[in-house]
Amino acid sequence: MLSIRNIVKQYAGHRALDDVSLEVESGKIFGLLGPNGAGKTSLIRIINQITAPDSGEILFNGVKLNQSHIERIGYLPEERGLYKKMEIGEQMIYLARLKGLTRDDATQKLKFWFKKLDMESWWKKKIEELSKGMQQKAQFVATVLHEPDLIILDEPFSGFDPVNAELIKDEILELNRKGATILFSTHRMESVEELCDSIALIHKSHKILDGRVKHIRNSYKNETYLVEYTGDQLAFDGSQPFEVxxxxxGEDNSNTIKIKLSDNSANDVLQYLLPKTRINMLQEVIPSMNEIFIEKVNLIN
Incomplete structure (x- = not known):
């Protein structure tokens, strides 16, 4: 859906993006990751045509990004962007009409979302009367009301309690199942592993990693395993085919060892341990996205 090619964005004395290229597949959930100040928001603002790049281009379904694409994009910014003193119902309808909906269509869709998210009593309320989490829920509805093809979510779980965070997560997945492409910027690595098909990591204005989440995690495997066994603790003298x-x-007479292999296999581990003890679990350790994120950022800092 999005082909981001060689984007450069320079502000006074600061280069926010330096030759950044990404591919966001249609119908997928794409995670845009990076520390504060990495350049994520600058890229999102360029996609939304709030600002323009100094060089490079973005293609939307093969066509150079232009004003006609705005109606096909929904954007949930990290900062609140709703009018504090305007009634929520009228505000949602107004924003939907800016995206091309008629008043009748906007009203019907709004009634659907208000009922779905238990917001039916909010129609006459004002944003300033709501908690931070409730404001975020209202802003989420404004983002998806016009059924955009591309939904851009910048820290969408900010301010939510666990119950509402799970509710919005389920809605994101449902929108994706119905065909929407999601561009998802977050610091919550657990959300990345739950939701994202692919990610890109931006740091100090450069893209330093991208690809499918599963492939990235597998590429960082380093022959490390967890072994849980029952019985007395084993004594290792260096003759074993692994490094402890x-x-x-643990409890119930169980013990866990973390081991690293070199030239041996998991089968060699089992052949060595089975005559000595009862094995409950042998599991390869696959680094989490949080661990990979920290490693990559620290390498550059």
């Missing part, structure tokens, strides 16, 4: 990184005694 750590040992932990």
């Amino acid at each position: 990184i750590s040992e932990t005694a």
Whole structure:
């Protein structure tokens, strides 16, 4: 859906984006990751045509990004962007009409979303009367009301309690199942692993990593395993076909060791341990996105 090519954005004395290229597949959930100040918001503002790049281009379904695409994009910014003293119902309808809906269509869709998200009593309320989480829920409705093809979510779970965070997560997944492409910017790595098909990591204005989440995690595997066994703690004298990184005694006479292989296989581990103890679990350790994020950022800092 989005082909982002060689984007450069310079502000006075600061380069926010330096030759950044990304591909956001249609119908997928794409995570845009990076520390504060990395350049994520600058890229999102360019996609929304709030600002323009100094060089490079963005294609929307093969066509150079232009004003006609605005109606096909929904944007949930991290900062609140609703009018504090305007009634929520009228405000939602007004914003939907800016995106091309008629008043009748906007009203019907709004009634659907208000009922779905338990917001039916909010129609006459004002944004300033709502909590931070309730404001975020209203802004989410404004983002998706016109059924955009591309939904851009910048820290969408900010301000939510766990119940409403789960509710909005389910709605994001449902919108994606119905065909919407989601561009998702967040610091919550657990959300990335739950939701995203692919990610890009931006740091200090450069893209330093991108690809499918599963492939990235697998590429960072380093032959490390967890082994849980039952019985007395084993004594390792260096003759075993693995390096013992750590040992932990658990409950019910169980013990866990973290090991690293070199030229051996998991089968070699089992052949060595099975005559000595009862194995409950042998599991390869696959780094989390949070661990990969920290490693990549620290390498550059």
